[in-house]
Amino acid sequence: MYVITLKSDDSILGTGKKVEYLSNGYPRLVDGNIIYDVDSVNVYEVSSIPSGINVIQYCYTPSSGFYENPLWFDPENEIHIATQKRVDEAKTKVVSDFLANSF
Incomplete structure (x- = not known):
């Protein structure tokens, strides 16, 4: 599983089972066919995503794990x-x- 977060505040922009990288380096979530700006996002591979984790409502970092977005x-x-x-x-x-x- 993959988690894509916004670099500026670690909010989750998308999750999916597979990420591919385009020739320009931009990551693409295959499940939703969504492409992200490589300079604006972090891509993390995680073992699982807990149920109830919603895009923007939650954040993710490897050190803190999943947590509720304080700005949401x-x-x-x-x-x-x-x-x-x-x-x-x-x-x-x-x-x-x-x-x-x-x-």
Whole structure:
């Protein structure tokens, strides 16, 4: 198994059973037919990839192994938080407007 990570932050960009290198040195994950810029990524051969490891959500280094990406956030959760914030702001405005016009 192979893990391809971004050099800048070790986040996982892809995983696969086989990597081939093009004539320009760029690695290619055969499973997904994805080509990566050789100057931007690290390619690691690993014995296995634990279940639940998702691209971008996790990082990998040989010394630390697989770990959750500290920069990752759940986009579904972020949408919920942003929506709830807008609802709360709207409620506050309605109450403020009501109180301002009541006295």
